[in-house]
Amino acid sequence: MDENEFIPRVRPDQQFHFVRSQIVVFDTHHQIETPEALAKILPRISVGSVFYHFIDARRRSPEGMDDFRSWLIASGKKYKNLCDRLAELDPYFVTLTELRHQLSLVFSAFFKGAH
Amino acid sequence: MSDLLNAYARVAGQDVIEHITQLSARLKGMKVVHVNSTRLGGGVAEILAKLVPLMNETGIQTKWEVITGKNEFFQCTKNLHNALQGTHIIIPEYLLNTYEDTNAENAEELRKTLEEADFVFIHDPQPAPLLKFCPNRKGKWVWRCHIDASHPYLPVWKYLRKFISGYDASVFSLADFSKPLPHPQYIIPPSIDPLSEKNIELDEEEIKEIHDQFKLDPLRPVMLQVSRFDRFKDPLGVIQAYQLTKAFLPNMQLVLAGGGATDDPEGEVVLSEVLTAAGKDPDIHILVLPPDAPRTINALQRLADIVLQKSIKEGFGLTVTEAMWKGKAVIGGDTGGIRLQVVNHQTGFRVSTPEGAALRIRYLMHHPEVLFEMGQKAREFVRNNFLITEQLKELLTLIVGLIYGTEERIELG
Numbered sequence: 001m002d003e004n005e006f007i008p009r010v011r012p013d014q015q016f017h018f019v020r021s022q023i024v025v026f027d028t029h030h031q032i033e034t035p036e037a038l039a040k041i042l043p044r045i046s047v048g049s050v051f052y053h054f055i056d057a058r059r060r061s062p063e064g065m066d067d068f069r070s071w072l073i074a075s076g077k078k079y080k081n082l083c084d085r086l087a088e089l090d091p092y093f094v095t096l097t098e099l100r101h102q103l104s105l106v107f108s109a110f111f112k113g114a115h
Numbered sequence: 116m117s118d119l120l121n122a123y124a125r126v127a128g129q130d131v132i133e134h135i136t137q138l139s140a141r142l143k144g145m146k147v148v149h150v151n152s153t154r155l156g157g158g159v160a161e162i163l164a165k166l167v168p169l170m171n172e173t174g175i176q177t178k179w180e181v182i183t184g185k186n187e188f189f190q191c192t193k194n195l196h197n198a199l200q201g202t203h204i205i206i207p208e209y210l211l212n213t214y215e216d217t218n219a220e221n222a223e224e225l226r227k228t229l230e231e232a233d234f235v236f237i238h239d240p241q242p243a244p245l246l247k248f249c250p251n252r253k254g255k256w257v258w259r260c261h262i263d264a265s266h267p268y269l270p271v272w273k274y275l276r277k278f279i280s281g282y283d284a285s286v287f288s289l290a291d292f293s294k295p296l297p298h299p300q301y302i303i304p305p306s307i308d309p310l311s312e313k314n315i316e317l318d319e320e321e322i323k324e325i326h327d328q329f330k331l332d333p334l335r336p337v338m339l340q341v342s343r344f345d346r347f348k349d350p351l352g353v354i355q356a357y358q359l360t361k362a363f364l365p366n367m368q369l370v371l372a373g374g375g376a377t378d379d380p381e382g383e384v385v386l387s388e389v390l391t392a393a394g395k396d397p398d399i400h401i402l403v404l405p406p407d408a409p410r411t412i413n414a415l416q417r418l419a420d421i422v423l424q425k426s427i428k429e430g431f432g433l434t435v436t437e438a439m440w441k442g443k444a445v446i447g448g449d450t451g452g453i454r455l456q457v458v459n460h461q462t463g464f465r466v467s468t469p470e471g472a473a474l475r476i477r478y479l480m481h482h483p484e485v486l487f488e489m490g491q492k493a494r495e496f497v498r499n500n501f502l503i504t505e506q507l508k509e510l511l512t513l514i515v516g517l518i519y520g521t522e523e524r525i526e527l528g
Contacts, residue, residue, distance in 0.1 A: 017290040017293075022516050022522070022523060022524070022525060024138075024512050025526045025527060026133070026134050026527050027527065028130075028133070029133075047499070097495075
């Protein structure tokens with residue numbers, strides 16, 4: 001605000017509200033064994049799962065990494081390119097639905113031989 | 116899974132039912148009581164009529180109790196209700212005494228049920244003092260406010276606050292509607308029931324009958340607003356928007372559908388103004404529907420190409436939710452709960468003037484692929500946020516959250 005030439009005005013009925021959230025974690029009962037299986041299931045996973053594994057995971061893990069990359073790195077060096085493509089996705093400028101679509105495209109491109 | 120939950124799973128999706136199942140597994144055997152002041156009529160009764168059976172289906176023993184009172188009690192509570200929504204009303208002390216005494220009498224009747232419940236939900240101001248008269252309660256009590264309390268008449272709010280402060284939590288429909296209170300406040304928007312007459316899928320034949328009944332040309336586009344004839348819904352602004360649109364889209368038809376105005380003197384005045392503004396234009400259809408015409412409204416919303424809710428002031432705006440559930444993009448007034456539902460360029464457009472509304476209508480009518488895509492997004496947005504299954508999930512999450520306290524993360528899986 002100090003840097004602005006003028007003080008921004010807000011309409012009286014557009015006040016800012018501080019809102020707190022609690023995250024509730026559900027088990028989807030879906031388990032996958034391979035990255036190929038993840039690629040197949042990605043287009044259908046819920047946006048809640050996308051949030052949990054791709055955004056929330058960065059707060060949970062000591063490395064600040066999403067669950068997909070953590071798992072792929074542990075699966076071996078052959079997934080390095082896929083991890084690099086995933087690292088380029090910025091989840092903060094798209095909706096969760098669009099993010100799911102982007103994730104599906106990245107995985108699909110990798111497993112169709114584009115790596 | 117029960118037939119009822121299966122039926123909801125088919126329209127709401129399996130995920131939300133699975134979430135409800137996991138949440139309710141933690142709450143099996145718990146006793147929950149909802150209390151309001153009427154079993155018939157009004158939005159709260161309509162919600163509870165669906166919510167209570169659903170909660171019972173999940174294995175949570177849920178009861179719905181209704182308090183009773185004489186005319187003076189309801190006269191007082193109507194004044195409290197209006198005052199909470201901003202009307203300056205001085206309520207005589209004798210009415211306030213009746214209000215408290217009636218609650219005390221109801222507490223005597225309901226004491227055993229309320230005091231042994233694990234969770235009690237008190238809906239709106241009518242039963243709010245019950246808490247004071249149940250000092251040996253075992254469980255947690257939550258005050259659920261269904262109305263816009265953002266700008267109440269302060270003396271009345273100060274009076275009611277005495278009864279509400281002692282609750283363990285309160286729930287409001289929007290952050291804007293909430294009040295500062297010394298306990299956690301939850302935001303749970305209202306919802307629609309996708310299996311109700313107003314929202315259930317209709318076949319083409321039934322929709323065609325509505326075209327015929329109201330003499331609408333099925334080959335020409337329709338813009339629709341469904342609302343009471345009330346100045347805050349700006350029906351005159353909708354007519355202006357239609358007239359501006361008509362200059363570019365001569366085929367457009369306008370339908371303004373509202374309830375009867377028999378008990379609302381101002382409604383009759385507004386209806387008269389609307390009829391005057393409509394003049395002799397054969398493409399403006401002013402429909403005064405009976406109070407109980409959910410399938411007619413359902414069909415009108417489905418046949419419309421564009422739905423408007425050009426309100427100047429609005430609570431949550433469930434007519435917007437209904438239209439979006441039917442795959443319609445909505446042109447909505449930039450107010451109240453419409454802001455939560457209508458996201459510019461995604462599920463519709465928010466507008467402040469008839470000119471703005473006309474511009475957006477013209478844009479959408481010239482870009483049918485955008486109109487279709489927005490309608491699809493609108494439906495998915497409602498599926499994920501504003502169906503009764505989601506409301507149930509949020510209520511169960513609230514209960515689990517109150518049990519777990521202030522922990523940031525609750526792991527059910």
